[in-house]
Amino acid sequence: MKRDNRPVNLDLTQFSFPLPAITSILHRITGVILLFGVGFLLWGLDQSLESQQSFDALISLLDGFLAKLIVWGILAALLYHLVAGFKHLFMDLGIGETLEGGQTGAKVVLVVAVVLILAAGVWVW
Amino acid sequence: MVNPATNYGKNGVQDWIVQRLTAVILAIYTLFIIGTLILSGDVTYAGWKALFSLTWVRVFSLMALLSVLAHAWVGLWTVSTDYIKPPMVRFLFQLFCGVLLFVYVVWGVEVLWGL
Ligand code: HEM
Numbered sequence: 001m002k003r004d005n006r007p008v009n010l011d012l013t014q015f016s017f018p019l020p021a022i023t024s025i026l027h028r029i030t031g032v033i034l035l036f037g038v039g040f041l042l043w044g045l046d047q048s049l050e051s052q053q054s055f056d057a058l059i060s061l062l063d064g065f066l067a068k069l070i071v072w073g074i075l076a077a078l079l080y081h082l083v084a085g086f087k088h089l090f091m092d093l094g095i096g097e098t099l100e101g102g103q104t105g106a107k108v109v110l111v112v113a114v115v116l117i118l119a120a121g122v123w124v125w
Numbered sequence: 126m127v128n129p130a131t132n133y134g135k136n137g138v139q140d141w142i143v144q145r146l147t148a149v150i151l152a153i154y155t156l157f158i159i160g161t162l163i164l165s166g167d168v169t170y171a172g173w174k175a176l177f178s179l180t181w182v183r184v185f186s187l188m189a190l191l192s193v194l195a196h197a198w199v200g201l202w203t204v205s206t207d208y209i210k211p212p213m214v215r216f217l218f219q220l221f222c223g224v225l226l227f228v229y230v231v232w233g234v235e236v237l238w239g240l
Contacts (some may be wrong), residue, residue: 014171046236049177055170085148
């Protein structure tokens with residue numbers, strides 16, 4: 001194979017990231033966060049079902065700021081991943097698969113996700 | 126023809142389908158749990174325990190966990206092949222993810238059936 005000599009610029013700090021690129025990488029990042037989030041949730045389910053005592057202990061643990069922050073963080077990742085995931089599924093069905101549609105979709109995902117994440121914060125606190 | 130560089134299924138299309146199907150299951154399960162928590166207000170131990178002693182809730186939860194296994198396995202395979210180039214490091218990362226996801230399933234069965 002002949003190597004071509006076209007200049008390649010891989011300096012990430014110089015890239016321009018269109019909105020859909022940002023929503024896409026966020027979907028990926030939240031997916032990886034959820035891998036660990038599921039562990040926390042399972043632990044919580046375990047504690048909540050084990051006995052009345054462990055249930056009460058969990059409830060009072062969830063009064064703490066750090067615990068609330070963690071729960072909110074997991075919820076935020078989940079909600080974002082969910083909303084962006086729905087957009088993915090719609091696009092797989094051929095809805096909004098244009099350049100314009102992609103940009104609108106990205107905006108909708110961001111707005112809906114932010115609203116839901118804020119609501120989740122209110123709910124947790 | 127692209128090289129058959131696949132992970133879960135026999136080819137990329139299968140992976141793709143697995144990831145969509147499991148995504149739908151996970152979405153429904155997520156909405157189910159969040160909906161239950163919101164609608165029922167203050168959750169008591171008795172009520173919560175009763176909910177999770179229903180067979181269909183246990184089965185649904187297990188289904189969600191198995192979906193996480195398949196979904197995240199396909200997803201993390203994609204992510205790791207994109208970013209982790211040294212084969213050994215990538216293998217170790219995928220091994221870690223696989224073991225973790227497997228542990229989740231076993232642990233989940235234990236929790237759900239109160240073993
Ligand atoms: C709860 C546990 C979940 C975990 C651990 C998880 C994890 C992941 C990961 C790691 C990826 C790969 C991201 C990438 O390739 O960029 C992914 C992709 C995806 N997820 Fe999830 N996810 C979860 C739940 C959900 C839910 C509830 C939905 C609902 C709509 C969903 C929809 C999707 C879709 C459509 C993709 C494919 C994206 C693509 O092809 O680029 N996921 N997920």
